[in-house]
Amino acid sequence: MKNHPVEMFNYHAWATQTILGRIKELPASVLSQEVNSSYPTIAHALSHIYAVDTMWYLVLTGMSMPEALQECISMNESVLDTVDEYADRFARLAEQYREWFRSQADLEQTVLLDNPFAGIRQTRLSEIVLHVANHGTYHRGNVSTMLRQLGHASTMNDYALFWYQAPAESMV
Template structure:
């Protein structure tokens, strides 16, 4: 499973870079316009993804800063948000590299931001959720881009594996 999650961390970095590259072509008004996605705009959705990753990494590593709300705007400025995303993707890659099968099978306990309950789960399925969550919201940004008449961004894992991700085959 470790290699599987290493591949997903690398794919996550690749896909995020493509989404940010496409969003960099938007006007400021387009970038901030509510297009009906769960978090409204590309700006708010990209901030949410960074929030969620920081929350999960804080839970599983015990380090780093994590917002207390899922809709926190961590960066108003696109360039600063992009730099933070690049750094967070590298942080995820570096942390995944420290895991072994024992750590992936081990359980940890946390409380969701949206509910004050206590949950104990094994790390492996939680990591699957983290990467699936990224894919879900990147898909929403993709919808925002296409609704604005922008070119479709090819984000499928198979395209990553045929190009930048060949080493995972």
Template sequence: MNEAYLQLYDYHIWANERLWNHLQSLPEGVFLQEVNLGFNSIAEVFGHLAAAEEVWFARMKEESPPSLAARSFANMEAARQYMNQLQTEHHEYLASVGDMGEVVTYHNTAGEEFQNSISEILQQVVNHGTYHRGNITTMLRHLGHKGIITDYIAFLRT
């Protein structure tokens, strides 16, 4: 059963990696270019994704989460290295979980208490990443560039 959840996180990593590779093929500066489409730049979206993923994984482990403030990246390589390290740590944690159905108790940023299973939180992380990769595609199109397919079915076909 845990294999299906690990596969979801593998998809998340794969989709981010495809996006990184696509961004690298574009003109230098696109990552930091101001777009003001909900986020001010692609760098800001990745800063938000990193912070959110750190918070959700701390909640899974019933630890005190770090700040939800977006991480700041000076360039794409710094962001990519940070996200790759984060995802490696999170994948290792998920592989060590005995029961993805285990329910954990955590508090949101307003201090309200919630309970969810590790699998539900993982689904949140993956869905959140998918949503924001869509934001990045919108930004790229706005800047005159093509997006890249990161659909789950494309992952399954590879």
């Protein structure tokens, strides 16, 4: 049986690369064209996803959330010049997550999460991983809307499509 949080992270990594692949097909200027949306440009939205993915990775690997937030503020505020740079950074970070998954015996263990915005609570590692996937899905939706505002179609990157991208497993 697959580990559901890990599978959702794999979906998140796949979907992010899928939408980056679509953006790569478009004129390079699309990345930095201003739109009236949640973020001023697609590059800003991608930087936000990357910064948050990194922040949660740091939390999962033992850094306190306030420290991790501080560490990632500059990532959230800076944009990269090319889609390839985003694709490379997201791919490297996804591999770091996968290495971390391989080292974890129990994603249901809890950690004390000190969220400066919401307070302190015991949180399962699996909940954090599911949040990373959910957060990415939300903001890829923003990117899809931004692409449409700029006159371009987005691309399907739904979880259901991800099911069909993975090799068929033995029928059980």
